[in-house]
Amino acid sequence: MTVLVTGARGKIGQAVINRLHTAGLPVRAASAKPAELAVPSSVDIAEVDLSRPGASRDALDGVRQVFLYPQPEGIDAFIETAQTAGVEHLVLLSSSSVLAADAETDPLAAHSLHVERALTAAKLPCTFLRPDAFASNALGWSHSISRGLPIQLAHPDAHIAPIHPEDIADIAVEALIGTTLKGRAITLTGGQSLTFREQIAVLADVLDRDIRVETITHEQAEQQMGRFMPTPMAGSLLALWAAASTGPAAIADTTRTLLDRPERTFRQWATENAAAFAAR
Numbered sequence: 661m662t663v664l665v666t667g668a669r670g671k672i673g674q675a676v677i678n679r680l681h682t683a684g685l686p687v688r689a690a691s692a693k694p695a696e697l698a699v700p701s702s703v704d705i706a707e708v709d710l711s712r713p714g715a716s717r718d719a720l721d722g723v724r725q726v727f728l729y730p731q732p733e734g735i736d737a738f739i740e741t742a743q744t745a746g747v748e749h750l751v752l753l754s755s756s757s758v759l760a761a762d763a764e765t766d767p768l769a770a771h772s773l774h775v776e777r778a779l780t781a782a783k784l785p786c787t788f789l790r791p792d793a794f795a796s797n798a799l800g801w802s803h804s805i806s807r808g809l810p811i812q813l814a815h816p817d818a819h820i821a822p823i824h825p826e827d828i829a830d831i832a833v834e835a836l837i838g839t840t841l842k843g844r845a846i847t848l849t850g851g852q853s854l855t856f857r858e859q860i861a862v863l864a865d866v867l868d869r870d871i872r873v874e875t876i877t878h879e880q881a882e883q884q885m886g887r888f889m890p891t892p893m894a895g896s897l898l899a900l901w902a903a904a905s906t907g908p909a910a911i912a913d914t915t916r917t918l919l920d921r922p923e924r925t926f927r928q929w930a931t932e933n934a935a936a937f938a939a940r
């Protein structure tokens with residue numbers, strides 16, 4: 661009963677592959693760039709660009725379950741191929757953003773929502789994992805921290821309950837191999853609400869460095885973020901953070917509520933990833 665894991669170079673995809681492999685389950689790692697994969701040598705590898713129709717036919721041969729990254733282009737062809745191949749269940753890495761009132765037009769949510777709807781319409785048994793912000797988004801501060809520059813934010817007091825990527829992987833694996841999560845749509849967070857300022861204080865403590873935070877205007881932030889993402893996406897994120905600045909973030913389902921295991925903390929993520937912030 662092979663499990664196909666797409667997005668195998670991604671943080672969550674990689675962690676899911678390692679867990680399934682360690683558990684002795686047949687797993688196939690699917691990546692758009694298989695040459696760059698870092699998976700155990702005995703793991704089967706397939707080249708899959710989800711946006712290209714028909715690209716996943718060979719990769720789905722003998723597969724019964726899929727861990728899927730949301731790629732709206734080519735999703736209908738992927739579903740058709742999966743049904744023909746006999747896939748019985750998919751676990752989708754969706755996003756909590758699909759729950760927003762404007763999800764259909766929100767650039768953060770639209771791609772995940774489109775894929776959720778396509779899977780629902782196809783009546784394929786699915787589990788939707790809808791995580792909130794990943795703890796690993798803090799890597800976006802590594803450039804400033806490693807060079808001793810202040811972190812410039814428009815909304816430093818926005819509250820987030822960041823989830824450790826390994827927690828998402830634990831929950832994804834339970835959805836694949838267990839029975840309790842199958843078929844559900846689950847919103848996921850970490851166990852603690854922290855403002856950006858508090859996350860940066862944790863990083864400063866772990867790294868034993870001073871890290872300054874500078875508040876900038878919405879327009880300045882939009883301009884800076886626009887270098888790394890489309891402007892509408894930057895605008896959407898800034899609006900989200902402005903709205904999140906009024907009080908603590910709600911805690912949704914976590915490894916504690918779903919797996920009876922304590923959540924990994926932001927401090928743990930910071931400690932494990934300290935090298936990414938080392939002085940340059």
Ligand SMILES: NC(=O)c1ccc[n+]([C@@H]2O[C@H](COP(=O)([O-])OP(=O)(O)OC[C@H]3O[C@@H](n4cnc5c(N)ncnc54)[C@H](OP(=O)(O)O)[C@@H]3O)[C@@H](O)[C@H]2O)c1
Pocket residue numbers: 666667668669670671672690691692693708709710711729730731753754755756772790791792793794797
């Ligand atoms: N970051 C957050 O806070 C957050 C919150 C909620 C939801 N999410 C969702 O989680 C997902 C991953 O987020 P991330 O930013 O952390 O990314 P990531 O871990 O860097 O993973 C992205 C991976 O997706 C795969 N991919 C991209 N285009 C592909 C394609 N055309 N065909 C097949 N695979 C493709 C790539 O893997 P390969 O090259 O190996 O194929 C890539 O490494 C996104 O869908 C995002 O919406 C993120």
